[in-house]
Amino acid sequence: MRKLWIGIVILMLFNACKSNTKTALPILGYKTPVTKTVNGKTVTDTEYATIPPFKFVNQYADTITQKNLEGKIYVADFFFTTCPSICPVMHRNMLNVYKEFKDDDNFRIISHTIDPKYDTVPVLKRYADKLGISGNTWWLLHGEKGDTYKIGKSYLQSVSEKNPKGEYIHDGFFILIDKQKRIRGTYEGTDPAEVTKLIADIKTLKAEPDQIAAK
Amino acid sequence: MKIKVIGAIAILLIVIGASCQSDDQIEFKRYYSAGSLVYQQHCQNCHGDKGQGLSSLIPPLTDSTYLKNNKATLACFIKNGLKGKITVAGRSFDDQMQADDIAPLEIAKVLTYVANSFGNKMGTISLQQVQDDLKNCK
Numbered sequence: 591m592r593k594l595w596i597g598i599v600i601l602m603l604f605n606a607c608k609s610n611t612k613t614a615l616p617i618l619g620y621k622t623p624v625t626k627t628v629n630g631k632t633v634t635d636t637e638y639a640t641i642p643p644f645k646f647v648n649q650y651a652d653t654i655t656q657k658n659l660e661g662k663i664y665v666a667d668f669f670f671t672t673c674p675s676i677c678p679v680m681h682r683n684m685l686n687v688y689k690e691f692k693d694d695d696n697f698r699i700i701s702h703t704i705d706p707k708y709d710t711v712p713v714l715k716r717y718a719d720k721l722g723i724s725g726n727t728w729w730l731l732h733g734e735k736g737d738t739y740k741i742g743k744s745y746l747q748s749v750s751e752k753n754p755k756g757e758y759i760h761d762g763f764f765i766l767i768d769k770q771k772r773i774r775g776t777y778e779g780t781d782p783a784e785v786t787k788l789i790a791d792i793k794t795l796k797a798e799p800d801q802i803a804a805k
Numbered sequence: 806m807k808i809k810v811i812g813a814i815a816i817l818l819i820v821i822g823a824s825c826q827s828d829d830q831i832e833f834k835r836y837y838s839a840g841s842l843v844y845q846q847h848c849q850n851c852h853g854d855k856g857q858g859l860s861s862l863i864p865p866l867t868d869s870t871y872l873k874n875n876k877a878t879l880a881c882f883i884k885n886g887l888k889g890k891i892t893v894a895g896r897s898f899d900d901q902m903q904a905d906d907i908a909p910l911e912i913a914k915v916l917t918y919v920a921n922s923f924g925n926k927m928g929t930i931s932l933q934q935v936q937d938d939l940k941n942c943k
Contacts, residue, residue: 674903678851678859685860720861720900780850 615766615795618773619746640771644741646702646731649714654700654729656771661805663795664698665788666765667779668742668749670705671717676762680779681721684728684764690789692727697792699728702738704749704760746776764788768795769804833917833929840918843911848919851902856923862900864893867923876927879920880912880935881942909935 619639626633643656665687669677684699691697703709709717714730731738742749742760745767749760766775766788775791777784795801852858856866866872871893872879886904890897907915913935920927 675850678863679849679853682853682859717862722860 614798615774615791618776638772639744641741641744641767641773644733644737646733646737647711648729648731649711649718651711654731659698659700659767659771661769662696662698663769663792663801664700664767665792666700666702666745666767667763668702668704668738668745668747668760670703670760671709671713672705676780680762680764683779683782683785685721685723686782686785687764687789687792688723688728691792692725694727696796697727700731701728702731702733702741704735704738704742706732706735706738746773766791766795768798769801829929833921836914836917836929837921840914840916841922843907843915844918847905847907848915856919858893861896861898864891864896864898865923866919867925868894869925869927872920872925872927876930877938877941879916879930880909880938883907883912883915884939885942909939912939 617638621639622637624635624637626635641656645653645655648654665684667680667684669680671677681701684701688699703714709730709732711732714732718724718728718730739749745763745765747761747763747765762779764777764779764785765773766777768774774795775788777788777791779785851863852866853863858865871891875882882902883905884907887902890899892898910932913930913932916930916935919925920930
């Protein structure tokens with residue numbers, strides 16, 4: 591009888607040590623405390639940075655604004671079609687994300703070109719065709735340079751003018767945005783292991799209660 | 806006695822043969838391993854770690870027939886870039902590859918790497934051969 595009790599205690603200790611499996615992603619970006627009055631009481635809440643409204647044109651010459659992404663989880667990146675360095679490897683990896691979620695209408699990928707002068711809508715369409723993407727899962731977005739650079743900042747990305755060697759400087763990150771337009775993860779787009787993690791994180795994010803609830 | 810002499814000569818020939826071959830092999834290995842580093846720095850972003858290319862944008866490096874047919878101009882492709890339509894692995898490509906002005910020895914090494922990776926088997930592409938090929942670039 592005593593042995594049985596010892597056994598039970600040991601079993602309980604083992605169970606106590608089990609770590610909780612991760613079920614939610616962190617929320618990234620700048621936080622601002624907001625003081626509100628709720629039911630006559632003053633409460634301080636944290637407001638997270640969100641992606642501001644925007645207006646761009648995709649490879650089908652359709653206008654795309656924040657409204658087109660309502661109720662959708664999406665991944666954003668910055669590129670240009672003639673990029674000789676990191677873009678091919680980024681989009682080779684992004685194709686894996688595309689293939690995984692291309693049948694999910696509540697998911698999108700948006701790639702902003704940072705070279706709108708060369709990457710006109712027909713050039714973007716041709717690039718999409720050659721990359722082998724179709725439908726509306728993955729949009730290649732064209733817009734004014736200033737607008738693209740500005741929105742880049744809200745994705746915590748650094749994009750800028752050509753350097754003296756004539757090369758564009760841009761980060762190679764993939765940024766995961768939730769249905770509330772908050773940043774939930776950044777991933778090195780040139781690293782296949784990070785992109786595998788992105789795919790896993792998208793699945794985790796989709797299962798979060800406030801993502802399922804959001805329309 | 807006679808058999809012993811013949812045997813000894815035979816062994817000697819084998820040893821000589823083996824050592825000559827291993828000299829070539831050492832050179833091949835030197836080119837190949839240095840070439841893999843050049844590949845990582847100059848080629849891999851576009852052509853991929855397995856030479857797989859990227860959809861219809863960037864051709865793969867796995868088409869041994871294409872490499873064999875263009876063996877004498879591969880060095881020029883690297884040095885001067887490549888423009889215009891080409892057919893690789895049964896698919897057509899017409900985007901531009903940038904010129905990359907690296908030293909002829911580096912071209913020889915990276916070509917040896919590519920020509921003996923990704924299912925290709927063309928042996929060493931020597932510095933001498935690259936220098937000769939570069940003279941005939943269009």
